[in-house]
Amino acid sequence: MAWYLVKRLLQLIPVFLGATLLVYFLVFMTPGDPLDALCGDKGCTPGVAAALTEQYHLGDPFFVQYFSYIGGLLTGDLGVNFSGREISDVLAGAFPATVRLAIIALIFEAIFGITFGLYAGLKKGGWFDSTVLVVSLVVIAVPIFVLGFVMQYFVGVKWGLAKPTVSGAADWSDLILPGIVLGLVSFAQVLRLTRTAVAENASADYVRTATAKGLTRGRVVRVHILRNSMIPVATFLGMDLGALMGGAIVTEGIFNVPGIGNQLYKALTLGDAPMVVSVVSVMVIIFCVANLLVDLLYAWLDPRIRYA
Amino acid sequence: MPENNIENNDAAGRGLDPEARGREAAVREVRDTADTPAGSHQKDIGGPSAGLMMEHFVADATTTPVAETDSRSAEGAPVSLWRDAWRQLRKKPTFIIAALLILLVIVVALLPQLFWTENPSAASTQCLLENSNGKASAGHPMGFTAQGCDVYSRVIAGTRASLMVGLLTTIGVVVIGGLIGALAGYFGGWIDGVLARLGDVFFALPLILGALVVMQLPFFKAHRGVWTLVVVLVLFGWPQIARIMRGAVVEVRNADYVVSARSLGVSSLGILMRHIIPNAMAPVIVIATISLGTFIVAESTLSYLGIGLPPSMMSWGNDISDAKDAFRSNPMPVFWPGLALSLTVLSFIMLGDALRDALDPKARKK
Numbered sequence: 001m002a003w004y005l006v007k008r009l010l011q012l013i014p015v016f017l018g019a020t021l022l023v024y025f026l027v028f029m030t031p032g033d034p035l036d037a038l039c040g041d042k043g044c045t046p047g048v049a050a051a052l053t054e055q056y057h058l059g060d061p062f063f064v065q066y067f068s069y070i071g072g073l074l075t076g077d078l079g080v081n082f083s084g085r086e087i088s089d090v091l092a093g094a095f096p097a098t099v100r101l102a103i104i105a106l107i108f109e110a111i112f113g114i115t116f117g118l119y120a121g122l123k124k125g126g127w128f129d130s131t132v133l134v135v136s137l138v139v140i141a142v143p144i145f146v147l148g149f150v151m152q153y154f155v156g157v158k159w160g161l162a163k164p165t166v167s168g169a170a171d172w173s174d175l176i177l178p179g180i181v182l183g184l185v186s187f188a189q190v191l192r193l194t195r196t197a198v199a200e201n202a203s204a205d206y207v208r209t210a211t212a213k214g215l216t217r218g219r220v221v222r223v224h225i226l227r228n229s230m231i232p233v234a235t236f237l238g239m240d241l242g243a244l245m246g247g248a249i250v251t252e253g254i255f256n257v258p259g260i261g262n263q264l265y266k267a268l269t270l271g272d273a274p275m276v277v278s279v280v281s282v283m284v285i286i287f288c289v290a291n292l293l294v295d296l297l298y299a300w301l302d303p304r305i306r307y308a
Numbered sequence: 309m310p311e312n313n314i315e316n317n318d319a320a321g322r323g324l325d326p327e328a329r330g331r332e333a334a335v336r337e338v339r340d341t342a343d344t345p346a347g348s349h350q351k352d353i354g355g356p357s358a359g360l361m362m363e364h365f366v367a368d369a370t371t372t373p374v375a376e377t378d379s380r381s382a383e384g385a386p387v388s389l390w391r392d393a394w395r396q397l398r399k400k401p402t403f404i405i406a407a408l409l410i411l412l413v414i415v416v417a418l419l420p421q422l423f424w425t426e427n428p429s430a431a432s433t434q435c436l437l438e439n440s441n442g443k444a445s446a447g448h449p450m451g452f453t454a455q456g457c458d459v460y461s462r463v464i465a466g467t468r469a470s471l472m473v474g475l476l477t478t479i480g481v482v483v484i485g486g487l488i489g490a491l492a493g494y495f496g497g498w499i500d501g502v503l504a505r506l507g508d509v510f511f512a513l514p515l516i517l518g519a520l521v522v523m524q525l526p527f528f529k530a531h532r533g534v535w536t537l538v539v540v541l542v543l544f545g546w547p548q549i550a551r552i553m554r555g556a557v558v559e560v561r562n563a564d565y566v567v568s569a570r571s572l573g574v575s576s577l578g579i580l581m582r583h584i585i586p587n588a589m590a591p592v593i594v595i596a597t598i599s600l601g602t603f604i605v606a607e608s609t610l611s612y613l614g615i616g617l618p619p620s621m622m623s624w625g626n627d628i629s630d631a632k633d634a635f636r637s638n639p640m641p642v643f644w645p646g647l648a649l650s651l652t653v654l655s656f657i658m659l660g661d662a663l664r665d666a667l668d669p670k671a672r673k674k
Contacts, residue, residue: 014508015512018509022509023513026521137657137661140657141650141653142650143608143649145608149635149639149642149646153639242514243514243516246515247516249520250612268520268615276521280521283514284513
């Protein structure tokens with residue numbers, strides 16, 4: 001197990017280096033002066049240009065520049081953004097809101113997606129199953145920004161069930177509605193994945209055996225059907241963290257959540273390239289680690305999987 | 309001709325070979341000699357006139373009821389995967405609805421002038437501010453935008469951009485991802501390793517995030533349009549298809565027909581193109597259909613964020629982006645493009661879903 005963990009961590013390194021290299025390359029190394037990319041539409045003053053050249057080692061060969069950037073990234077020194085604030089400070093200030101938002105979304109999609117999917121899968125072909133399948137398709141098809149506006153309008157403004165926008169503190173209670181909006185699309189996908197896996201496993205031989213030897217229905221469903229159906233769902237939830245990060249840009253914009261997505265959007269509209277590279281790099285790290293955790297979860301879900 | 313011995317033992321001349329009908333004359337000939345000891349009928353039966361004049365001592369196969377059960381027709385023969393899938397699809401209401409909706413969207417994209425009440429980009433069309441945020445009225449069934457433009461005509465006109473981005477991106481992703489996946493799966497070894505890691509790198513960047521970074525580069529900023537958007541979406545969209553293609557290729561790589569083609573001396577490229585890729589296409593087409601919907605969503609999301617299609621271009625994402633600030637006083641200019649967008653995406657996802665069910669016979673059993 002420990003050996004497997006080490007191996008997987010080592011495998012993460014090329015992926016992480018590759019992804020950051022890609023982003024770095026795209027921002028700094030495309031044809032033209034990298035200062036154009038860094039300075040955006042308005043252009044830099046000579047002083048700022050000199051400072052940026054110094055900060056990103058633009059006089060050095062490409063790989064020296066890249067590794068000094070990665071070194072900074074790993075030690076938490078991300079440089080300063082356009083308004084002169086330390087990027088690590090900005091991220092530290094924005095992260096809690098996004099983490100809370102992502103947790104609400106993940107919990108929402110996991111609990112409701114698995115419950116609904118389990119029920120639909122056990123009664124495959126029934127009216128609940130058919131309804132849920134159609135509704136989930138509709139939810140998947142509606143883009144998150146349309147969904148966000150519609151929910152904000154009806155739930156927040158018309159019916160007054162939740163606050164339509166988020167206060168500066170971004171408490172848990174403020175974030176319930178944006179969290180649900182963020183998790184809705186994935187909820188539908190979790191539901192469909194669970195439903196398919198459950199329907200397949202419900203007719204498996206070991207389930208018949210479990211029923212035949214007199215286990216209660218509850219135990220058969222929980223231990224034999226549900227647990228065996230969780231592997232594709234766990235994989236999806238791990239990968240979904242990346243999609244949630246992307247969706248957070250839109251959701252945080254609609255509900256005015258002071259989080260990472262909002263910062264990224266601001267950085268994009270200002271053309272603040274150092275900020276964009278930093279935020280995306282941090283998100284890539286989170287994504288890679290989440291996938292590693294999912295891999296480790298497999299062993300708990302299915303003891304047949306051994307790590308060697 | 310040893311195969312005739314088999315047919316000889318089978319009194320009704322049941323052809324195991326679907327092409328056996330063509331050899332009926334030969335079979336009758338053999339039947340005539342059936343009472344002679346086995347192996348004694350070594351005479352030539354291949355002549356064109358052989359057997360035609362022979363007398364039959366059993367009822368002719370065409371006059372007995374056995375003929376009914378024994379007859380083989382091309383329609384009764386095992387059908388190909390695609391023909392079988394088509395039979396399944398024809399009966400599915402979700403497939404029919406999705407296909408009709410997609411057809412409608414394609415027609416609207418190709419011939420918008422048949423649908424709009426006025427060409428929203430024509431010089432003669434003026435958005436009157438007196439109509440700003442106006443309610444629906446005769447000739448303007450979806451009301452007006454904040455600029456006083458007709459929402460209905462804009463929704464119709466925006467179809468083409470969204471569909472083009474979705475379609476072109478899907479084609480690009482299938483060609484590039486399919487090729488890379490097929491190469492990785494077929495050759496294995498270090499090629500597989502390198503291509504898999506490369507895919508991981510692009511896969512680690514979520515589609516929207518990657519596209520955000522690329523779209524704000526100076527070059528892409530300066531040339532915003534359908535083509536740059538397609539390039540960016542293909543860049544971050546290909547690993548998914550590559551993974552599926554690779555899996556499918558690995559599955560069929562050692563199939564008997566591939567081994568026999570290889571031993572017949574067909575080149576690697578020939579095997580890949582003629583035998584492996586066509587047989588691995590089914591899962592790729594399913595995912596590609598569903599992805600087409602996701603790419604349309606990605607386009608509109610990027611346009612919504614202001615870094616997708618240029619504002620001068622009419623698209624659903626741009627329209628929603630323009631109307632979002634006035635959403636609480638006039639939600640309709642957000643609602644209608646959103647509905648068009650959702651319905652289009654929904655029909656592609658439904659189509660992919662139906663295709664998946666039809667192409668996977670295992671999933672069909674009750």
